[in-house]
Amino acid sequence: MTKLKVGIYGITGCAGCQLSVIFNEDELLDLIEVVDLKAFPFIKEVNPDEQYDLIFLEGLVADKGDLEAAKKLRKNAKILVALGACAVTGCVPAYRNFTLKQNYEHLLYRKIRELQDVQPTPVDMHVRVDYYLPGCPPDKRQILAFIKGAVKGAIPRPTDNPVCVECRQNGNACLLEIGKPCLGPITAGGCNAVCVNGGLECWGCRGPTKDMNLPLMISLLKRKGFDEKFIQDRMRTFAGLKLPMLKEVLHGKNHHA
Ligand code: SF4
Ligand code: SF4
Ligand code: SF4
Structure with missing residues (x-):
């Protein structure tokens, strides 16, 4: 062979x-x-x-x-x-x-x-x-x-699910619910939610999911008390170049949430 x-x-x-x-x-x-x-x-x-x-x-x-x-x-x-x-x-x-x-x-x-x-x-x-x-x-x-x-000759397909799916399957309590800025809902899964398993919020290192709802994520974070600068800095840390519409959505110019 x-x-x-x-x-x-x-x-x-x-x-x-x-x-x-x-x-x-x-x-x-x-x-x-x-x-x-x-x-x-x-x-x-x-x-x-x-x-x-x-x-x-x-x-x-x-x-x-x-x-x-x-x-x-x-x-x-x-x-x-x-x-x-x-x-x-x-x-x-x-x-x-x-x-x-x-x-x-x-x-x-x-x-x-x-x-x-x-x-x-x-x-x-x-x-x-x-x-x-x-x-x-x-x-x-x-x-x-x-x-x-x-x-x-059978390369595995990446998951289309966000990190939240593995996170909930692992039985984690949701960090967003206690006011932590977790980006799991808009981040591509496949890491077994390793950060949340260890008590840390997801920073989005695997990049955005194909069908993320960015306006909803931003409005959720705003409702939790995070300001626009914090949200922008956090979302740009790992995947800023894959979120070219971030500024527009943040400032409410494309808000469908
Ligand atoms: S902790 Fe984060 S990854 Fe887990 S369910 Fe909540 S938002 Fe999703
Ligand atoms: S930061 Fe990366 S490794 Fe950690 S939970 Fe999010 S996607 Fe997974
Ligand atoms: S910083 Fe870049 S090279 Fe280093 S572990 Fe992360 S992705 Fe890999």
Whole structure:
């Protein structure tokens, strides 16, 4: 049987998503007969520049080097998977789109300051992406299930349900009801509501659901006492670039709630 040739790569990100892959170490070793983990620059010295069946790409495009890497990996991949929130939505590093340079410039290392920027953006704004594994980081089981599915030619479909569905299935008490700003109702599920299980509200790291009701979510948060600035900052933290209509809805110009 021909092995599935897999590459795991990263551009601008924190490597947390690549660590999620590594945390499957035991299970990946069990797949050694069917998967050839041929490239993984984070942990391997030799990473051939050639064709792959499957490439996972962590991180967003934030400089020229990222852009070149994304284009090259796209060419090398039969299937390109955006791995994690940075790649899928732009995540926290893309927040720079919503603030003034003077608010973050002092935080940059000198070397980074001298880099030629690209506006920080998700991978699919630059190259075609075949599949998305969202989350900051994605659940390691989700990555493993994807690899196993690719081996069998049956890649799992992402859930259309919001985080609330898994949250309620887990028997959690609703945090919104006690006044916490949980974004579960508008956030794509698949993480098993891990944050709420641990008592924390969902910040929306898996990005918005396809059929979210943003006006209703905003009006609910306002009724709970959160002001527009708080709601905007919270919703922009992980997925601001995927909510281009946020400002309009916040200020009541498109209010269907
Ligand atoms: S999605 Fe989260 S864990 Fe993954 S690279 Fe970005 S910041 Fe790190
Ligand atoms: S706690 Fe959050 S995710 Fe859970 S049901 Fe309430 S709003 Fe939904
Ligand atoms: S509960 Fe929300 S913030 Fe937490 S992992 Fe799931 S989608 Fe991300």
